[in-house]
Structures are given as C-alpha cells and as structure tokens.
Amino acid sequence: MDIGNVADGGHGLTLQTVRMFGKNGSNLNRLKEDTKPLINIGENDVIRIEGAPEGVAQVKKLLLEMVHKMENEICKDLIIEQRFHRNIIDVKGEKTREVRDKLNQVNITLPESGLKSDKVTIRGPKSDADAYNKYLHRMNEKIKLANSSVEVPIWK
Numbered sequence: 001m002d003i004g005n006v007a008d009g010g011h012g013l014t015l016q017t018v019r020m021f022g023k024n025g026s027n028l029n030r031l032k033e034d035t036k037p038l039i040n041i042g043e044n045d046v047i048r049i050e051g052a053p054e055g056v057a058q059v060k061k062l063l064l065e066m067v068h069k070m071e072n073e074i075c076k077d078l079i080i081e082q083r084f085h086r087n088i089i090d091v092k093g094e095k096t097r098e099v100r101d102k103l104n105q106v107n108i109t110l111p112e113s114g115l116k117s118d119k120v121t122i123r124g125p126k127s128d129a130d131a132y133n134k135y136l137h138r139m140n141e142k143i144k145l146a147n148s149s150v151e152v153p154i155w156k
Contacts, residue, residue: 031067035059075123075131080140085110103128
C-alpha cells in the first residue's frame with residue numbers, strides 16, 4: 001500500500017492513500033467521532049484533516065497506523081471441501097480455540113452452507129495468516145486421510 005504524499009500545512013494535513021475508508025466509511029467515521037479535527041475525503045482518496053495542531057497530529061498518527069496495519073495484512077484462500085467445514089470448527093469450536101487464542105488477529109471466513117463453495121478465506125497480519133493457513137492445511141490433510149468417499153452409480 002502506498003501512503004503517497006503527506007503534505008503538512010500548518011493546522012491541516014493532506015494524506016493520500018487507498019483502502020482506508022472501511023465498509024461504508026466506518027474507519028473514518030470512527031475517527032471523526034473519537035477526535036475533534038474535521039476530516040474530509042476529496043478526489044483520488046485524498047484525506048484532508050483540519051483543526052488544532054494536536055488533533056491533526058493525533059488523526060495523522062492514527063491514519064498512518066491504519067496504513068501500516070493494512071500494508072502488513074494479507075488475504076489467503078484455501079480450498080477445503082465443504083463437507084469438512086464442520087470438522088474445522090467442530091461443535092464447540094475447541095479445535096480452533098487454541099489456535100485462535102494465539103493468532104487472535106486472524107479472521108477466517110467459511111462460505112454459507114447454501115453456497116456449496118469450498119473456499120475458506122483467511123485474513124490478517126502476514127505471519128499470523130501464514131501460520132493459520134498452514135494449520136488449516138495440515139488439518140485438512142488429516143481429515144481427508146481419515147474420511148474417504150466414493151460415488152457408485154447404481155443402474156435400475
């Protein structure tokens with residue numbers, strides 16, 4: 001992710017970046033609620049911050065932290081047969097709880113059962129997402145070895 005140009009002009013700051021807004025602008029709306037400076041979004045994803053120098057500095061710091069976090073974030077897709085998805089989570093989630101406690105910044109998304117999709121998405125900091133990906137891959141291999149299936153056509 002490219003931070004782009006940061007222009008500091010007295011009591012204002014212009015920051016050009018991408019993918020900072022969040023869903024429906026939730027990230028920037030939270031900043032607007034938590035801080036006093038005025039935050040405006042212009043063309044080409046330019047964020048203009050105006051207000052007291054302390055407030056502008058605070059928002060600048062928070063925005064740059066968001067950019068750093070997003071730069072380190074990755075998203076990986078793993079193909080696991082849908083019939084095994086329940087084995088990943090299990091009834092009480094005990095199998096994954098220990099891993100989730102260690103890698104708590106990683107989000108795993110399983111497709112809805114009605115979609116008939118095998119794609120599992122892992123998103124989070126690169127090192128944690130890689131570790132979780134390896135864990136799920138090993139778990140998937142063990143499940144495949146323990147469960148086999150075959151389709152036999154029967155003629156009437």
